[in-house]
Amino acid sequence: MTAPAGDASLPLVGVVHRPYGAAGLREIYRAAQGVCRPVLLFRRPVAEEHPELVRLAGVMFPVHILPEGGPVAPVTGLGLGGLTTFHDDELDFTDHLLTALDLPGAPATDRPWDKLGQRHAFERAGLSSLRFAPVDSRDGFRRALREVRLPAVLKPRRAVGGQGVTFVRDPGDVHHVLAHRTSWEGLLLEGLIPPSVHPSGVPWLADFVSVETISTSTRRLHCAVFDKAPVNIRSRAGAEGSDTVRVTGDIVPSRLPAEVRGLVLKRTGEALDALGTRYRVTHTELRVTPADVEVIEVNGRVGGHLTRLLRPLGGPDLVRAALALALGEGPADRLVEQHTELGRDGFMMGLFVPFPHQGGTVASRVTRADLRALPGVVGVDEVAEFGAARGDTGFRAANVTVRSGTAEEMDATVAQVVRGIAGLFAADGLESDPWLQRFAPSRRCQ
Known part of the structure; x- marks a missing residue:
C-alpha cells in the first residue's frame, strides 16, 4: 500500500504504529514536514484488528504490514534511515528492529522499559533503595511480600497509565489479591513510596511530576517539567480486583521551587544514564517527597497529549523531535540548539476528567461546543458521546486543553472547568464524585 512519496530528498523514517498512542496520523504528518518521510x-495482528486505521494511514503515508513474529527481512529492504514508535505496546518490538538494523536509538540494555529491569538499574546506580521483587505466581507473590513488606504496590512490569496497579497496604488487601487475581505472569511488587504534597503548596497539584527529555549520543535536554492533576483512584474497581489509577491532567510549566526542580532534573538524568538512553524522547515520572525525589519509571517514547501543551508556549514539538532523533546525531543536535525556555507565555493544561463508574453507557448529552464554552478551554480533544460505552473514550468524560496567563489564574480556571464538566455530565454522576473536591478553592498546604 503506498501514498505520495513527498520530498524525495528527505530520509525515510519507519513508525511502528497502532491506535491510542502519543501521536496520531495527523500529528505525525505535520511533525515530519521538512524532517523526514x-x-x-x-x-499484522494490529492491522487485522484496525483495518480502518491502516486504510487512513495509506492515504497519507507508505504503509507496510509486517508478518506475525516480526521478522527483520521485510523491513531491511525499505531503506529506512531511522525507526521509532509513539506507542508503549510497540516499544519492545521497535527496539528489536533497531538492534537488528543497527539504527540510532538501539537500546544499550535488554528491555530497558521493563519496570523490574529499571529497578535493578536504579539500584545499581545508587538512585533508589526501594525494596522490590518479581512476581510470576501466587507463591511468588507471597515470597515477594516477605521481602518487600507492606505497604507495597503490585503492578505489571510492562504497562502505562496506571493499568493493572494494585495498592497492597494491609493483610486485607493481600487476601483480596489472592482471592481475585488469576493472571500472575510479568508482575512486580515494590515498596509504596509515601504520599506527599506538591512542594509549591498548591493543594490541587499531585505529588509527582514528569520530565520530557531529548537525548542524543552525548547530550540531554530536559525540555519541560510537567505538574500533574490529582490521580483518580478507584479501589478494587479494575480487572482481577486491581485498583483503577488514572492520571487526570498535565500542567506546564511546573511550579516546583527552583531547588526541587534542579533535583528532579538531576534524578532524571541519572536514571537515563543508568539505562544508557540515547537518541530518544523519553517521559520520566518522579515522586517528590520531603526527603528526596524518587524515580517511578522511565517510558521510552513521547508522553501522551504533551506536544499540544508545549507548542503554544514556544516549546518543542516532541513528535518532530522523536522523528529527528531517529535519524541520528545531526538532526538531534539541531533540536538541542533550537530549544527555548518555557514560562514566558502563560500556562497550559491538558485535563482528562474520568467517569466515576466504568460500566454502562454515557447518559449525558454533551457537545464539543459545550466544552469550548467553559472559561479557559482552548481545545477539545475528546468528548464522550451520549449512548456510547464509557470505555470508548478510556472511561474519560472529556479531554480538554486549558490556558491561562498566570499560575493564580490557572488555579481559578481549573476549578471552574472541573465544576463545569461535572455539571455537564451530571447524569453520569460526576457532580457527586469525591475526587472533584481536590479542585475546590482552598488555602495552600502548610
Whole structure:
C-alpha cells in the first residue's frame, strides 16, 4: 500500500504504529514536514484488528504490514534511515528492529522499559533503595511480600497509565489479591513510596511530576517539567480486583521551587544514564517527597497529549523531535540548539476528567461546543458521546486543553472547568464524585 512519496530528498523514517498512542496520523504528518518521510509499519495482528486505521494511514503515508513474529527481512529492504514508535505496546518490538538494523536509538540494555529491569538499574546506580521483587505466581507473590513488606504496590512490569496497579497496604488487601487475581505472569511488587504534597503548596497539584527529555549520543535536554492533576483512584474497581489509577491532567510549566526542580532534573538524568538512553524522547515520572525525589519509571517514547501543551508556549514539538532523533546525531543536535525556555507565555493544561463508574453507557448529552464554552478551554480533544460505552473514550468524560496567563489564574480556571464538566455530565454522576473536591478553592498546604 503506498501514498505520495513527498520530498524525495528527505530520509525515510519507519513508525511502528497502532491506535491510542502519543501521536496520531495527523500529528505525525505535520511533525515530519521538512524532517523526514514517514513510513507506517503495522504488525499484522494490529492491522487485522484496525483495518480502518491502516486504510487512513495509506492515504497519507507508505504503509507496510509486517508478518506475525516480526521478522527483520521485510523491513531491511525499505531503506529506512531511522525507526521509532509513539506507542508503549510497540516499544519492545521497535527496539528489536533497531538492534537488528543497527539504527540510532538501539537500546544499550535488554528491555530497558521493563519496570523490574529499571529497578535493578536504579539500584545499581545508587538512585533508589526501594525494596522490590518479581512476581510470576501466587507463591511468588507471597515470597515477594516477605521481602518487600507492606505497604507495597503490585503492578505489571510492562504497562502505562496506571493499568493493572494494585495498592497492597494491609493483610486485607493481600487476601483480596489472592482471592481475585488469576493472571500472575510479568508482575512486580515494590515498596509504596509515601504520599506527599506538591512542594509549591498548591493543594490541587499531585505529588509527582514528569520530565520530557531529548537525548542524543552525548547530550540531554530536559525540555519541560510537567505538574500533574490529582490521580483518580478507584479501589478494587479494575480487572482481577486491581485498583483503577488514572492520571487526570498535565500542567506546564511546573511550579516546583527552583531547588526541587534542579533535583528532579538531576534524578532524571541519572536514571537515563543508568539505562544508557540515547537518541530518544523519553517521559520520566518522579515522586517528590520531603526527603528526596524518587524515580517511578522511565517510558521510552513521547508522553501522551504533551506536544499540544508545549507548542503554544514556544516549546518543542516532541513528535518532530522523536522523528529527528531517529535519524541520528545531526538532526538531534539541531533540536538541542533550537530549544527555548518555557514560562514566558502563560500556562497550559491538558485535563482528562474520568467517569466515576466504568460500566454502562454515557447518559449525558454533551457537545464539543459545550466544552469550548467553559472559561479557559482552548481545545477539545475528546468528548464522550451520549449512548456510547464509557470505555470508548478510556472511561474519560472529556479531554480538554486549558490556558491561562498566570499560575493564580490557572488555579481559578481549573476549578471552574472541573465544576463545569461535572455539571455537564451530571447524569453520569460526576457532580457527586469525591475526587472533584481536590479542585475546590482552598488555602495552600502548610
